[in-house]
Amino acid sequence: MSFFFRAASRPARPSPQELVRSIKESLLALDTRTGAKALEDVEKNVSTLRQTLSGDGEVEPNQEQVLQIALEICKEDVLSLFVQNMPSLGWEGRKDLAHCWSILLRQKVDEAYCCVQYIENHFDLLDFLVVCYKNLEVALNCGNMLRECIKYPTLAKYILESSSFELFFQYVELSNFDIASDALNTFKDLLTKHEAAVSEFLCSHYEQFFELYTRLLTSTNYVTRRQSVKFLSEFLLEAPNAQIMKRYIVEVSYLNIMIGLLKDTSKNIRICAFHIFKVFVANPNKPRDIIQVLVDNHRELLKLLGNLPTSKGEDEQLEEERDLIIKEIEKLVHLSV
Template sequence: MEPGATLLNSTLQQTDASVSLLWTLTLVPLSGETPRKGPATMPLFGKSHKNPADIVRTLKENMAILVKQDKKTDKASEEVSKCLVAMKEILYGTGDKEPHTETVAQLAQELYNSGLLISLVENLQVIDFEGKKDVCQIFNNILRRQIGTRSPTVEYFSSHQEVLFVLQKGYETPGSALNCGIMLRECIRHEPLAKVVLHSEHFQDFFNYVEMETFDIASDAFATFKDLLTRHKVLVAEYLEQNYDAIFDQYEKLLHSENYVTKRQSLKLLGELLLDRHNFTVMTRYISKPENLKLMMNLLRDKSPNIQFEAFHVFKVFVANPNKTQPIIDILLKNQTKLIDFLSNFQKDRSDDEQFNDEKTYLVKQIRDLKKPAS
């Protein structure tokens, strides 16, 4: 829409009542003229003004043209853009005009009934750059919509779960990966939808997405991965307990990653998971395994100080555990002298970090106090 047309539309919106009144009155004739009447109504937006049903129908028709890649794609792309902007205006309002609740409800219902919300996600790659951003805003607004304590779109997606997996698979399409990530994280805010993703076979794909070569996509995928494992504490604790071997077998590969960012983020997240009280059972199991302790001891000597630091926060859980398994005690005793010397000189440049130095002192004492069993 041209800037002048936008200004005109805005003015017409503000003067709706007065315009309608004037145009329904009989116009006063000039001398010799036959009296004329104005039209009974005047569209606020001229020919471009459509109700939600019209917008959804027009958008669906033009999306079909874009998907088929017909000759009329330029015109269809323009129409798609107009429809998306019109939807945003309904959902977010325009200028100082607030959204109209009934119109928003009508638009939401049209999107559900037509399946257009899912279709937009499935075919996001054929929409232009600005249009992709509009789809994200429309999707997230509709998803947040509540009626009392109900979240209608969450209920809709719970029975149309394919949209969640289409969004997740979006990480495989560079042109729309980040847009899909934004929408998927919005879905994950809602526990019923997060549960669907966690308990699906597709969750394992995240271990590949966070290793992708494109930095922006890998980072975005990791942000979603982290949300899934930290947002809903009770749900995640139960999930990790039930799927411990499958998850941690995959997770260990991230700790060996050649990608520095992936390795560091994974190590940091592991520390957060183990120290979360909801994950006590998972933590107890993880820190009872000698191979996990050996891995952390190796990472303490990584060439990157940041990797060392994150490894320290996992290593300390093994040492501070008052109920160490015998294999863990054996490893610590076998390396007792070396560990005491190493920790005493570990990252001395962090002298201003009081908590870190207190923890380091505590670990040295714990290791020094370990006693070999009497023979």
């Protein structure tokens, strides 16, 4: 009897249409009503949405209902209301909404992601999410939502090519460490998730991108310098970025930046800088001006490389590479005499 009593006492969930209508009405009411009641209604509806989309621990989500909710949310323009009203919600409401966002974006109809298609027709939502990094209260929630969007090539491509992308070069230097780190994670996803789109973007925006990136490498902020040189050392050495790397390592200005980073007080920065510097030196097709810089600065460079920090037994490959680069520089000096 107790089982039947519990089953009977469970309140019936609203239909997808009813739930979406209720969410929409409560979000719209935020513009016309003030006070805790309006916000409470929204957060209650968003909590119900989260339980419906992901289950409540006792009842698993009904996938047919989940898909229907996604379709209704797009049809009723509720996805736009989610983004626009994110700053108005409390901590729990924002958390629930970001969780729902990731589930909604994954819903497919005939091999098409319906919510992704909606965002493709409302790209301004992506710009809004990027700008939200300036809002301390919602930055991390919006960062999570952006990274969900970046999983889809069309959305990532838009952000890369939009004017909003340049804001990330500011965000990674924000004084709030958590937000700056989150922005860097989003920045990395933009540059690593979709090889073809990234390659196309960097080929057409090469000068502009690396001019901005150079500011990060020479930042007075230690964390910014360390994270940016580490990412660049990983990014340039990946096979899909070979053409970008070949272009980068023939420019004297970038070689000089790496030489400067080899002098940094941080062991980690010096090691990451070495992994980029070594490609300049090992390049079999070094331009004359690159060779000249290496020869003119060979004494200082040999000293810096000789003092490159390595831990005994920790990285034998690093020591081997360092020795090869030292020999190559000495060879260049010998040939120039």
